[in-house]
Every structure is written in structure tokens, then in C-alpha cells.
Amino acid sequence: MNPPGPIAGPSALQADPLDDAAPERDLPSAHFYSVEYPGYVKPTSVSLAVERLGGQLRVENAFKRASSKTESLLELSLRPGNPFAHPVPGDVVSTSNILLKVVKRKRKRGAATDGTVGEYTVEALGMIPKTARFRSMVDYQYKPDMEDPIAKLRSAMDTMDVDGILRYRVPEEREDYTVSEDPAAMDIDPKLTGTDESAGPKMKSNLRLFTPPLFSRQVIPQNYNYKSNSASVVTTVVDEETGEEKKRLINRMRWKGYGPISISFSDTGVPDKPSTPVEEQRANADRKILKRLQELFQERAIWTRAAIFNQFMPFEVREIINSKVLLPLVSYVFQDGPWRDTQIRLGYDPRQDKQARIYQRLYFRNTNHPIVRPSVVSKRQEGRTELAQNRTEASSQDDKRTHIFDGVTVTKETAAFQLCDITDPMLKEMIEDEEDVRDECNERDGWYSTEAFERIKTVLRHKFFSLLGGHVATREECEALLVPQEGTNKLPPRPTQRLRFGKHNMAKGALPPEDAAVRPGGRNAHVCCLTLTAILQAHRLMATLQQKTKDGRFHEHT
Known part of the structure; x- marks a missing residue:
């Protein structure tokens, strides 16, 4: 007979105090917003960091629940005041983080050390439902000569400086597209740059180039590990003009179109x-x-x-x-x-x-x-x-x-x-008429003469749009359209159709009249306020220019 097995019962081992359940704490309902600022921020430089983000109002609009895509865009300007500097784009993402307040109790000097690292107290202050992150690659930066007349005009237009705009003159073309580089501008050992000191002064470009709105649309880095595309193979091609053989990479997985020639x-x-x-x-x-x-x-x-x-x-x-x-x-x-x-x-x-x-x-x-x-x-x-x-x-x-x-x-x-x-009998007669056929095909009218093709289009247009309106056009109506205007060989102008709202004849992005009404406190009201502000600024600029014209300060531009 086998001996009895172990009987289940309470464990004789003592429970580890670390395994005890953690005490429950109430989570406050307060909400906070977080900004992962890509820089070191001191308590004294918080205002400067907010200014680099566009100001307090811009930051608040980015975190609004009902903010539009444009308003939720947050940009970090590392060179504020420079219109040619490209900002760092940021994204506002949803998070479920908890804001903790950690307090460390400092020990007094001279106290006996007993190996204690320090005492910490942690308190949850609230939730962080949204966080602004700056994890995209920064665009290329290029700073043009700020003393150039174009750069001064750009800065004057940003600040609405009327005097600065009036001082602008088109600079004289000197054709000095390359100038000698200032040796004191960047003191680098010539051995590091690989340049020959005996070759004379180093030249640099003087093309007066200004930055585009964006250099690169690539915001996510590609993890290519310095390796070539695995689908690319080296092939040999022959230059048709010189007969020289060259090697180039061909992507075997490239898309092949199946459309007609x-x-x-x-x-x-x-x-x-x-x-x-x-x-x-x-x-x-x-x-x-x-x-x-x-x-x-x-x-x-x-x-x-x-x-x-x-x-x-x-x-x-x-x-x-x-x-x-x-x-x-x-x-x-x-x-x-x-x-x-x-x-x-x-x-x-x-x-x-x-x-x-x-x-x-x-x-x-x-x-x-x-x-x-x-x-x-x-x-x-x-x-x-x-x-x-x-x-x-x-x-x-x-x-x-x-x-x-x-x-x-x-x-x-x-x-x-x-x-x-x-x-259609009338149109078929006009199409089969061989009197107005060209001897050579034309790119616009094909084999028909311009007059014959215009007559066919006029009748077809009238008949088709009459049917859309619920009316069958008669032969008399069409013949009346083919009578040239008195004293000319031109056909009478076709009647214009009345445009209806709600169709695609409206401007792209335009709203129907019933939806374009300004709602108090709505987004349309905000857009109208912005438009009104722009109009008022334009009126102020025109009034200033007119006043300066009367004062004789604008006589060189008239």
C-alpha cells in the first residue's frame, strides 16, 4: 500500500512583506497637458520655451478638444524673428499618463549617516490626456544674407513696416556670382578640408539664394543600415551616343504599368x-x-x-x-x-x-x-x-x-x-456632309473645317442640354442658332445656363449659402474675424501709403 501523499494546508513559510497589496489611492480628476520640449528647460526659462512654441495662446489652441488640424499644429522656432528659419514640427497625440509629484526630504548637514538614501513622497496630481511631441526630423536650415535688400523687404513685410517697404529698391545686377571667402569666417586647418593653400583664395557662391518654404518632406528616418536595396541588381548599359559601357542599379521589383500606349x-x-x-x-x-x-x-x-x-x-x-x-x-x-x-x-x-x-x-x-x-x-x-x-x-x-x-x-x-x-437626323446630315472636309487633318477640328465643326457642336450642345431641361429641341430652334450674326460670320452666342448652388461649379472648398452663415462663437465666426482683420490691415497700409504720397515721400514710385 502506497504511503499517503502530501495533504494540502496552510503554508509554513512566512509571507514576504513586499508581496502585500499596494494601498489604493484616489486618482484626481484634474487634467494636465504635457510638452516634450527638445531642449533643456530651467525654471527661469519656462517663459522663453513657451515663446519659442508660439506663445501661450498657440499652445492652448493646440490642446483644445475641438481644434482644427491647422490650429492643433505646434511648431518650435529655434530662431524666432528669422522668417527664413524652418521650425521643428510637433504632433499632439493622445496619452493616458499620470502626473506625479515627487518630493525628496533633504537631510541636514552634519547629521549622522546611517546608510539611508533619502525619503521620498509621491503624490498623483491628475491625468495627462494629450502630449505634444517633437520626434520628426528637422528640415534643412539655410540662413541667407540678412543685409540683402530682399531679406530686408521680407522682414519689413512681416512686421508691416511701411517705411521699410518703401525703401526697397531693385538692386543693380553686378554679375558677381562668386566672391572670395573670408578666411577669418571659419578658421579650419586646410589639412582637414583637403584644400591646397597655394591654390589662392577660396571662392564661395554669391547667387543670393533664398530658402523655399520646405526643403524636404521626409519626417521619418529610414533604417537602411547603410545597405543597398536588396531588390536592386547591377546591370551593364551601353551609351547610344558614345558606345561606352556603364554599370547602373536596376530595381527588379519596380512597378510595371499595364496601360495602353x-x-x-x-x-x-x-x-x-x-x-x-x-x-x-x-x-x-x-x-x-x-x-x-x-x-x-x-x-x-x-x-x-x-x-x-x-x-x-x-x-x-x-x-x-x-x-x-x-x-x-x-x-x-x-x-x-x-x-x-x-x-x-x-x-x-x-x-x-x-x-x-x-x-x-x-x-x-x-x-x-x-x-x-x-x-x-x-x-x-x-x-x-x-x-x-x-x-x-x-x-x-x-x-x-x-x-x-x-x-x-x-x-x-x-x-x-x-x-x-x-x-439624330439633323446632326447626321451635318456629319455626313463632305463639302467642308479638310485635305489635311487638324489637331483641333480633325478632318472637318472649323466652321462645320462649330455648327455640329452648337446643335449637339443645344439638343443635349434641352433634353436635360425636359424639352426636345426642334429643328427650327437649331437652325436659328446656325444663322450668323449680322455683319459677321460668327454664330450667335449660346445662352448661358443658370448655375445652381450645391453643385461643383462652386469654388473648390466653398460652402453653400445656407452653410456659410456665421454662427456665433463657431469656427466660421473665427474665420470671418481673421478675414476682417486682414482687410483692416490692408486698409491701414493703403491709407499710410496714400498719406505718404500726399506728403511727397512717395514721389519716386509714381
């Missing part, structure tokens, strides 16, 4: 095969869709993307968009000219074929058409498949005719049509 209207030839990166992806392309695209481009040499997509099923359109190589395998594009934003069959040059005039594209910008500007995240997530999803939702037969204009129905709010896709 793009040429300018002024280029002499046209591509007859796709680019090398696109050709390498031919084996991965959908053979059925690729064959169908080749057949379409044999039937018709030039297509718009909307016209091509209308020839396929929604899932096929999605494949064309996602693959990115199907269209570049069979077509190229023009950057400018009458066939801009169209897909053209490889090897076909519309500038050499008069029949290509029916493939010219017309586009009218609809100022009343709303534009939705999604965020960057939504662009990345939905941008690639947005058009394909729209095709999936629209399965009716009418949606397959969005690229056709018949003068009676409107299928979209933007006018972008090829002439061959216009079936």
Missing part, C-alpha cells in the same frame, strides 16, 4: 503592337474576351470605353477592368487631338484616313452635374470595380445605349459622344 497628335507614327510589359501578360488574359475585342476593333477602328463596355455582359466588363491588359493588347490612345480619350486599333492612324472623321469625339462639360468626391480609402476599395458594379445593377436594354445620342432621349448627364454614335 499613349502618343501625342504631333507624333509621326502610331504603335502597331502593345508594350513589352503588356505583351508578357497575354498568356494570362481571358482568351474569349480578347478574341471578342479583336473582332470589335476589326469592325470599327475607334471606340470609346463606354461604347466598348456596352458590347459586353456585366461580368465581362468587370474582367476587362480588373485585368488591365485586355484593352492595351488591342488598342492605343491619343493624349490630345480630336480622338482624345478613345481606344484606337493598333496600327491604325486616323490622321491619314478621312473616313476617320466619324470617329471624332465631342465632349461638353455639364456644370450642373454633381460630382461625388469619395475619400481615399473608398477610392482604393471601390475605384477599380465601380464601373463594373454599375453595369451589373443596370441590366436593361436602354443602358446599353448610353453611348448613342438620338436627340429625343437622354441616358446620362454628361455629353461625350463619337460622331458615328449620333443618330
Whole structure:
């Protein structure tokens, strides 16, 4: 029989007093804000440190809960008063720190030492919900000659010094772009700099360069450990002019674009095969869709993307968009000219074929058409498949005719049509008229004369925008627009459309009238106050200049 095992019970070991639970303390509800100042601050230099941060008001605005992105920006100026010095950018981040007050009791001199280091008392004063940090790399600094007239003018404009602004004169160009360097300016041993003392005085640049607003946008250092890119390989290239062989680094992981070949209207030839990166992806392309695209481009040499997509099923359109190589395998594009934003069959040059005039594209910008500007995240997530999803939702037969204009129905709010896709009887007669065809293709009007092309655009514009307004334009209305003004060959001006608020015809960043009202104590009120202050300063400056003109002090500038 086995002996009984150990019986559970209280431990015979004495508990360590250090293992006792720490006493609980109440955490005060007071909030403090912290600034990690990148420098040594003494109690007597706190005011100077706050001044370098932009002042007490600037620091308070940076820590406000409802402060804007601009107001929450905190900058440290190490050279205040110098407009050419670049400040150190700071970030206000959320923290959950506790502010502790630590007091050390000092021992009196002459007291007997018993090995005691000292007595400390710790007290929690409150929480630190926000902290300003300066952990970004400082921008490059360059100090120009502050005695230069441009530097003096810049300083005078900062302080609104009218006399200093009036004293400015354009300096005479002396062409002294290099001057001798002052040897006493920096006394360095020539052996350390590697210069030859017998070479004469050392020269320095005198180009009177002034600093840009920012030298570098890089704020985070790269941990490259003094090693080259592992994806780079050394390759040998031959200079076409000299025949000399050179070695250079090539990044094997570089991004390869799969877009169609793009040429300018002024280029002499046209591509007859796709680019090398696109050709390498031919084996991965959908053979059925690729064959169908080749057949379409044999039937018709030039297509718009909307016209091509209308020839396929929604899932096929999605494949064309996602693959990115199907269209570049069979077509190229023009950057400018009458066939801009169209897909053209490889090897076909519309500038050499008069029949290509029916493939010219017309586009009218609809100022009343709303534009939705999604965020960057939504662009990345939905941008690639947005058009394909729209095709999936629209399965009716009418949606397959969005690229056709018949003068009676409107299928979209933007006018972008090829002439061959216009079936309106009046416009079709004007398009097929061969009397005003050029002998040589023009970059602006293509194969049509300027007068004939303007007439087509005038009628198409009137018919399209009339349909958007719920009215079908008659032939009499269009013919009235084609009657030249009396005594000239110009067509009458088209009626201007009334702009509506809330659309993208407003200035970028502008608010609708109902949102632009000044709210008491709101941010708009603050902006209006700033604008009013700037206007008052401008009025004071103009009044001072006018007074000095009357006094005869400004006669040299009149």
C-alpha cells in the first residue's frame, strides 16, 4: 500500500512583506497637458520655451478638444524673428499618463549617516490626456544674407513696416556670382578640408539664394543600415551616343504599368503592337474576351470605353477592368487631338484616313452635374470595380445605349459622344456632309473645317442640354442658332445656363449659402474675424501709403 501523499494546508513559510497589496489611492480628476520640449528647460526659462512654441495662446489652441488640424499644429522656432528659419514640427497625440509629484526630504548637514538614501513622497496630481511631441526630423536650415535688400523687404513685410517697404529698391545686377571667402569666417586647418593653400583664395557662391518654404518632406528616418536595396541588381548599359559601357542599379521589383500606349497628335507614327510589359501578360488574359475585342476593333477602328463596355455582359466588363491588359493588347490612345480619350486599333492612324472623321469625339462639360468626391480609402476599395458594379445593377436594354445620342432621349448627364454614335437626323446630315472636309487633318477640328465643326457642336450642345431641361429641341430652334450674326460670320452666342448652388461649379472648398452663415462663437465666426482683420490691415497700409504720397515721400514710385 502506497504511503499517503502530501495533504494540502496552510503554508509554513512566512509571507514576504513586499508581496502585500499596494494601498489604493484616489486618482484626481484634474487634467494636465504635457510638452516634450527638445531642449533643456530651467525654471527661469519656462517663459522663453513657451515663446519659442508660439506663445501661450498657440499652445492652448493646440490642446483644445475641438481644434482644427491647422490650429492643433505646434511648431518650435529655434530662431524666432528669422522668417527664413524652418521650425521643428510637433504632433499632439493622445496619452493616458499620470502626473506625479515627487518630493525628496533633504537631510541636514552634519547629521549622522546611517546608510539611508533619502525619503521620498509621491503624490498623483491628475491625468495627462494629450502630449505634444517633437520626434520628426528637422528640415534643412539655410540662413541667407540678412543685409540683402530682399531679406530686408521680407522682414519689413512681416512686421508691416511701411517705411521699410518703401525703401526697397531693385538692386543693380553686378554679375558677381562668386566672391572670395573670408578666411577669418571659419578658421579650419586646410589639412582637414583637403584644400591646397597655394591654390589662392577660396571662392564661395554669391547667387543670393533664398530658402523655399520646405526643403524636404521626409519626417521619418529610414533604417537602411547603410545597405543597398536588396531588390536592386547591377546591370551593364551601353551609351547610344558614345558606345561606352556603364554599370547602373536596376530595381527588379519596380512597378510595371499595364496601360495602353499613349502618343501625342504631333507624333509621326502610331504603335502597331502593345508594350513589352503588356505583351508578357497575354498568356494570362481571358482568351474569349480578347478574341471578342479583336473582332470589335476589326469592325470599327475607334471606340470609346463606354461604347466598348456596352458590347459586353456585366461580368465581362468587370474582367476587362480588373485585368488591365485586355484593352492595351488591342488598342492605343491619343493624349490630345480630336480622338482624345478613345481606344484606337493598333496600327491604325486616323490622321491619314478621312473616313476617320466619324470617329471624332465631342465632349461638353455639364456644370450642373454633381460630382461625388469619395475619400481615399473608398477610392482604393471601390475605384477599380465601380464601373463594373454599375453595369451589373443596370441590366436593361436602354443602358446599353448610353453611348448613342438620338436627340429625343437622354441616358446620362454628361455629353461625350463619337460622331458615328449620333443618330439624330439633323446632326447626321451635318456629319455626313463632305463639302467642308479638310485635305489635311487638324489637331483641333480633325478632318472637318472649323466652321462645320462649330455648327455640329452648337446643335449637339443645344439638343443635349434641352433634353436635360425636359424639352426636345426642334429643328427650327437649331437652325436659328446656325444663322450668323449680322455683319459677321460668327454664330450667335449660346445662352448661358443658370448655375445652381450645391453643385461643383462652386469654388473648390466653398460652402453653400445656407452653410456659410456665421454662427456665433463657431469656427466660421473665427474665420470671418481673421478675414476682417486682414482687410483692416490692408486698409491701414493703403491709407499710410496714400498719406505718404500726399506728403511727397512717395514721389519716386509714381
